[in-house]
Amino acid sequence: MRVRPVDPRAVSPAELSAMHAIRTAVLRHDEPDRRLPTQAELRAELSVPWPGLRTAYWLCADPAGQPVGMASLALPSGADEHTAYAEIDVLPEHRRLGAGRHLMGEAFRMAYSSGRDHVLGRAVDSRDGDRAARASQARPVHRETRSVLDLTAVDTAALPAVPGGYYLLRVRGDTPPELYGDIAAAHRGMADAPRAESASEPEPHDVDRVVAFDRMLAGRDLEQLRVLACHRASGEPAGISYVIVPQRSPARSEQGDTVVASTHRGNGLSRVLKAELLRWLRADFPKVAELTTWVASDNASMHAVNRSLGYCDKATYTHWQLPVADVTADLGMR
Ligand SMILES: CC(C)(COP(=O)(O)OP(=O)(O)OC[C@H]1O[C@@H](n2cnc3c(N)ncnc32)[C@H](O)[C@@H]1OP(=O)(O)O)[C@@H](O)C(=O)NCCC(=O)NCCS
Known part of the structure; x- marks a missing residue:
């Protein structure tokens, strides 16, 4: 597994296409009723960050060089600067092979080096993300309902x-x-x-x-x-x-x-x-x-x-x- 950073302001067509394929495959698998973003929407999300957030991105490739997962870590400023928000997505057919762990490692390295105390992540209940979180030392701190x-x-x-x-x-x-x-x-x-x-x-x-x-x-x-x-x-x-x-x-x-x-x-x-x-x-x-x-x-x-x-x-x-x-x-x- 090889994890490398992606510059959200200068994402290449190949990186965008890989990230879009991962994001949409994960949504289709874990939240099949969600709207799928277009590539243009994903590019805009990468290049135009949420106010007050700096966000880092990574892609993870399998030993054959095929992108199988991506992660982001959003670093808020101001009152929330002790916290970071991670999102990790691994293609359904490539799970339980270590990609999630490698991506999480990069995200936590950055959280540590930017002085954060906690990393938060959101997972849909009763799916792989939820199971992975339960298997870790993470604590449930908030619940949300999508209607x-x-x-x-x-x-x-x-x-x-x-x-x-x-x-x-x-x-x-x-x-x-x-x-x-x-x-x-x-x-x-x-x-x-x-x-x-x-x-x-x-x-x-x-x-x-x-x-x-x-x-x-x-x-x-x-x-x-x-x-x-x-x-x-x-x-x-x-x-x-x-x-x-x-x-x-x-x-x-x-x-x-x-x-x-x-x-x-x-x-x-x-x-x-x-x-x-x-x-x-x-x-x-x-x-x-x-x-x-x-x-x-x-x-x-x-x-x-x-x-x-x-x-x-x-x-x-x-x-x-x-x-x-x-x-x-x-x-x-x-
Ligand atoms: C959560 C997710 C990123 C894990 O990716 P992954 O590549 O399968 O993770 P890894 O193979 O590195 O697994 C690391 C450890 O997490 C735990 N884990 C991962 N998936 C699990 C599952 N379905 N059930 C139980 N434990 C699980 C295990 O402890 C595993 O170690 P092990 O395989 O040696 O037992 C992936 O399932 C995913 O993309 N889910 C949808 C998106 C999501 O919910 N993301 C998390 C919220 S940010």
């Missing part, structure tokens, strides 16, 4: 109306500068979302992040539709929800975070925000047929809202956390 809504079955007439005292704003694409502050403030309500025992910290939401997020979406050819709820009496932002539409393949889009500020909870705003996005999509984006969303499995209120809108649960995932110090000795680094 999907068939938009064509939504009865928009039955969706809830805006509660008295609030109004909604639709924001399409880049954030208008006059809303930078309100949108950053609305997202800060995510700080108390359930994360169980995970060492990861919520990303700080400030104006710079709003601008960086817009730039990342443009670079990846993704369009953002946001609905902002405002409190009439105080003028303050009360909540926000957004959808990401891939411009070139809009059929299967994503519902992102929904946040309601703690002082405005209990008024049904999260359901109203999501309902407004559904009305908007049905009216102006007829090509969007399905929305996928990811929610912490113990977030009962958000799951109740999603079920009331017609979302069906598709799969559960566990986030596994491993202290870097537990692995470095095995890798001969200490």
